[in-house]
Amino acid sequence: MASREAPSQQPGPTPQPGPTPPHPTPLRPWRRPALAGVAAALAGLGLAELTAGLFAPNAGPILAIGALIIDLSPAWLKDLVISLFGTADKAVLIVCVGLAAALLSAVAGVLEFRRPPAGRVIAIVFGSLAVFAAVTRANATAIDALPSVVAMVVTAVLITVFATKFRVRPAPAEADQAAGAIDRRRFLAWTGVSAGVGILAAVGGQLLQAGARAADAARARLTLPAPAVPAAPIPAGASVDVPGLAPLITPNDAFYRIDTALRVPRIDASQWTLKVTGMVENEIEIDFVELLALPLEESTTTLACVSNEVGGDLIGNATWLGYPIRKLLARARPTSDADMVLSRSQDGWTASTPLDALTDDRNAILAVGMNGVALPLEHGYPVRMVVPGLYGYVSATKWVVELKLTRFDREVAYWSTRGWSERGPIKLSSRIDVPRAGAPVASGPVTVAGVAWAQHTGIRAVEVQVDDGDWNTATLADAISADTWRQWKWSWDAPAGEHTLRVRATDADGLVQTSARRAVAPDGATGLHDITVRVG
Numbered sequence: 001m002a003s004r005e006a007p008s009q010q011p012g013p014t015p016q017p018g019p020t021p022p023h024p025t026p027l028r029p030w031r032r033p034a035l036a037g038v039a040a041a042l043a044g045l046g047l048a049e050l051t052a053g054l055f056a057p058n059a060g061p062i063l064a065i066g067a068l069i070i071d072l073s074p075a076w077l078k079d080l081v082i083s084l085f086g087t088a089d090k091a092v093l094i095v096c097v098g099l100a101a102a103l104l105s106a107v108a109g110v111l112e113f114r115r116p117p118a119g120r121v122i123a124i125v126f127g128s129l130a131v132f133a134a135v136t137r138a139n140a141t142a143i144d145a146l147p148s149v150v151a152m153v154v155t156a157v158l159i160t161v162f163a164t165k166f167r168v169r170p171a172p173a174e175a176d177q178a179a180g181a182i183d184r185r186r187f188l189a190w191t192g193v194s195a196g197v198g199i200l201a202a203v204g205g206q207l208l209q210a211g212a213r214a215a216d217a218a219r220a221r222l223t224l225p226a227p228a229v230p231a232a233p234i235p236a237g238a239s240v241d242v243p244g245l246a247p248l249i250t251p252n253d254a255f256y257r258i259d260t261a262l263r264v265p266r267i268d269a270s271q272w273t274l275k276v277t278g279m280v281e282n283e284i285e286i287d288f289v290e291l292l293a294l295p296l297e298e299s300t301t302t303l304a305c306v307s308n309e310v311g312g313d314l315i316g317n318a319t320w321l322g323y324p325i326r327k328l329l330a331r332a333r334p335t336s337d338a339d340m341v342l343s344r345s346q347d348g349w350t351a352s353t354p355l356d357a358l359t360d361d362r363n364a365i366l367a368v369g370m371n372g373v374a375l376p377l378e379h380g381y382p383v384r385m386v387v388p389g390l391y392g393y394v395s396a397t398k399w400v401v402e403l404k405l406t407r408f409d410r411e412v413a414y415w416s417t418r419g420w421s422e423r424g425p426i427k428l429s430s431r432i433d434v435p436r437a438g439a440p441v442a443s444g445p446v447t448v449a450g451v452a453w454a455q456h457t458g459i460r461a462v463e464v465q466v467d468d469g470d471w472n473t474a475t476l477a478d479a480i481s482a483d484t485w486r487q488w489k490w491s492w493d494a495p496a497g498e499h500t501l502r503v504r505a506t507d508a509d510g511l512v513q514t515s516a517r518r519a520v521a522p523d524g525a526t527g528l529h530d531i532t533v534r535v536g
């Protein structure tokens, strides 16, 4: 490399020939800055791929930008690319995005050396574009922004560091030539290490993402067995059909998600097993093939989170397919002094479920299916628990791998060591969905509608109050079962002005929903949902 460098291009005194090392300043003054830019981007993009592999598979910046380009391309361009490259079209696109990134980072390097902060600005602008591309993809979550943020920050910081450290100063006098050579060695060391770290990180990230993609693909290929006991058909009258009301069955991609997993566990179902251990006469271990071969039952159950505020949306209703936990426990034969099942997920999270709730006749299941498909990865693939009537934090263990029979006075589950109650029956509650809070409403007849739930007890009545008036009885949709939420509606002759609408439910045992406001901690919020509407 040194042999291609000549001193004559630089202004200033011409070095004298002699035994000193060749002059360190480059023949092509853009070469070192361009290299610095590429090295910075390699480190940034490589670490981004590693971040993607760890936390957000398929959300790497190169792939995200590629996907954005596909979305924005006109049909004729897509057709042209496919006719030219066939099934290699995606690979060609990724290579093109990679080459463009290399070119752009070289330009950014040159600009950062010459006109700082222009290089940084380029890194930030394109980094932001990648963030945008990553978070606007279908089903993206906030964590999908992380790889692109890493790429942006690392690239911008390194480009700045390289430019400040290694900017070519006025040509050194002869006496400084040795210093210049050291400078060049340091430059090569810094950029070489950055590029090397970037390449290693990229390889690691790709390996991790390949594992995640394999789990995705295996899930997509899985066909669930037909239920031995299908869910009771959903009565036609179970929906009140009011626009804006939450759908009776929550689609999987709209189902709330709550867990502590920074990285969704991606379990190879063929390696999955569930152990039933602890206070049992007969320890059991079951694998996925054995589980699917058992007579599976379908049931519709509304899941709710203890952190759901009054009127909140951390609640969803799905038809689940699974095997009754009571049947598995019957095979394991719990000892008579066991009163709790501590379920554990693959990533070490735990829930404490009263043994009674798993052995009585409710549909407590080891679920493998959700609304007709294999469990989505983020909802617990391949197997999770669903227990009607209990908040998720004490029952709904996703990615479950162990059921340990024990006692409440011996073991404490994840959230119960963090200030939440050790038992969490779902509280009677109700919500107004229509009209939307704060939405303008025309005076005259207005349909007010929402949902009410008292899992495993059932809803008997729902009433609506306007301002501080009398309670009006709402019309209830038919129930699917006591374990699911129930839709309701009420017809209001709305007078002009600002009004407060309030709802309360009564459960099948006659318990009326309390108006006493309590926070979500330690065992679920209480109080009545109200909304203010402006009638014009």
Ligand SMILES: Nc1nc2c(c(=O)[nH]1)N[C@H]1C(S)=C(S)[C@@H](COP(=O)(O)O)O[C@H]1N2
Pocket: 255, 256, 257, 258, 259, 260, 261, 303, 304, 305, 306, 345, 346, 349, 378, 379, 380, 391, 392, 393, 396, 397, 398, 399
């Ligand atoms: N492994 C695991 N399972 C878990 C959790 C968790 O953090 N880790 N959170 C629980 C909580 S608090 C709730 S409310 C439900 C939410 O289930 P969902 O994300 O499928 O809606 O999962 C439960 N199962």
Ligand SMILES: [Mo]
Pocket: 258, 304, 305, 306, 307, 391, 392, 393
């Ligand atoms: Mo929860």
